[in-house]
Amino acid sequence: MLLSVEDFSVSFRRYAGLLQQRLVPALQGLSFSLDRGEVLALVGASGAGKSLLAHALFDILPPNAVTTGQLVIDGSTLDQSNWPDYRGRRMGLVPQSASHLDPLARCGKQLAWAARRSGSTADPQQALARFGLDATAAKAFPHQLSGGMARRMMLAMATIGKPDLIVADEPTSGLDPDNAAVVLGHLHQLADAQKGVLLITHDLAQALPFATRVAILRDGRLVDIEPASAFTGAGAALKSDYARRLWQSMPQNGFLTHA
């Protein structure tokens, strides 16, 4: 078992008035596990808490977040003392937004930082080429890259150190189908090399050929986990109603007539 999420909840502390605090729940009682060699796709409506889970795994939640439950990686419970040993070294994050890049540093330099942090001796050129980027992209500042190029740059940074666990938050958003297939194919290869991949995505259709299982999140709770193979035809093999509605609302399927 590479990653085990045990009864994990996130809530936000908010002030109601001047002195009163209340907790607004965001993720509630999440439990699931991710094996080596597996791509687990995490799908769900926006606001369901998909990115929160990614941020929680890397301890980069906003300061007013309160968490309960446990995140266990390779048998060790993540806490303040061991996070620095894992984060950016044995686990890599591909963030959802390009705002996670340093706007003042050239991308090549940021890639070199990522390599140094993980003690990687990999050739940065190769890491870029894997995602279809070249030296021009390395010389660019983040704002000079297109949305899709920035995303591929963040993928190169997250994977250059060959981490055991890759958490990719919407890694194909803004990518054309060819580049998206390259990215997902690479994540799948990492799983084949006995890494674990948590693929957070809205794009069920695109993720299915590359995913082992699909976890469905709704309003902060895990609805169910379905094998990727159950998403087929009219969705008769799907256990939950919500999964079936997600499947049927896709442009490839019913689209506007459902939902």
Add this chain to the structure above:
Amino acid sequence: MLEARDIHFAYRPEAPILSGVSLALAPGELIGLSGASGGGKSTLGRIMAGYLHPGRGSVTSGESMSGWSPVQYLHQSSIFAVDPRWRIGRIVEEGWQPDEATRQALGISRAWYDRYPHEISGGELQRVTLLRALSPQTRYLIADEITAMLDPITQADIWRLLLARCEAGLGILAISHDAPLLARVATRTVTMQSGKLL
């Protein structure tokens, strides 16, 4: 008619991003714009909305460009399009007072109004910037991957609303990689490759 004529654009002269692109968007038309990443789709959208100025070529809309722009651009990373110090309520009402029906159709909760942009999710913020842009004075909408971060159910809800707006005369340029989506919503689809329309 929002019309871009022979647009050329480059950040650095040796690396042109757009070379001679012309595109006309009529009221009530929904054009899909697809193509490989880095091909210049967003740059064309930003030029048509007046955010960037072309090195050569021109954009005309036949509308008054003073005050609220009749051409609204929706950024694919909505976090870049909002002031991080403003609460959602203030962001939504920056340009107009959205009606309840539109707010509800986009699934935007009033409970978000006292939160800051980083306190709602990427897909929620995307819908907030869409609501802000849908003022009655908006004639053309450049929608840059606006449903790329949304689940299929929410995506269908939003396109149902946008298609109704389009029928009522809103011109929409939908930049997207999602071919099945464009096939469902677009009047016609154009493809961009290395700074040129095919």
